[in-house]
Amino acid sequence: MSHAASLRAGAPAVLESCALLAALLAFWWLASHLQWVSQVFLPTPEAALDSLASGLNLTGKGDGQLLAFTGHTLQRMLLGWLLASLAGIALGALVGISAQARAWLLPTLEFVRPLPASAVMPLAISIFGLGEGMVLFVVAFGAVWPVLLATIHGFASVAPGLRDVAAALQMRPPAFVWKVGLPSAMPDILSGMRLSMTVSLIVAVVGEMIASQPGLGQAILLAARSFRASELFAGIALLGALGFASNALLALAEQRLLKWQRP
Secondary structure, eight states: OOHHHHHHHHHHHHHHHHHHHHHHHHHHHHHHHTTSSOTTTSOOHHHHHHHHHHHHTSSSSSOOHHHHHHHHHHHHHHHHHHHHHHHHHHHHHHHHHOHHHHHHHHHHHHHHTTSOHHHHHHHHHHHHOSSHHHHHHHHHHHHHHHHHHHHHHHHHTSOHHHHHHHHHTTOOHHHHIIIIIHHHHHHHHHHHHHHHHHHHHHHHHHHHHHHTOSSHHHHHHHHHHTTOHHHHHHHHHHHHHHHHHHHHHHHHHHHHHTGGGOO
16 A cells, blocks of 8 residues: 555544544533533633643743753653663563573563552662652653563564574574564564553653652642642643654654565
């Protein structure tokens, strides 16, 4: 299917998504203006938009504080995601090529994997204190699992023929990982990295709320405690936009990097 045909095929889904979003915004407008819910808890869309514009200093009249908070959250999310991606790919490749590593590591990984990131926060606080290191550790811990599991699955799915060729050429493990394992596992790894990015954003916000670090999590928590509903909704809308944009950028990068796989 050509690129133009793909765009035409996806157009109805885009229109349906836009229609649903418009319907939700219309319902929000009615519920707030008709006072179905008190505006103390549900601001009007116009008020939320004004708070968003003021916080981002889009009009030149705001304080720009929300923009600074967004920068802090993005920094933690990206750093935690990069750490999780590097650790997940390295550990997943090791488990994928070494039977001895699987025997040693998989039981421990299966024991630790079900732990939610929030349950690890007290341990991280006792080690790193209520600081930047704690948030990065928790973000990386929560985000490493999608990449790790995807990498293990990708290495397990390497075609037997490729393994036979590597054995015939007497490839050493590092050469096998670089020349055979990673290219074959790349679709799984990139999918895991996309999911990991979303987890990084979620855990970064939760960590900011708990550790009182400057960021969107702290801004949303303070707005909720002060009953500033318009600022609360502005922060939530900004978080949703960040998640959508990061996922879209990674999806585009995935398409470009895996272009060689398409016929």
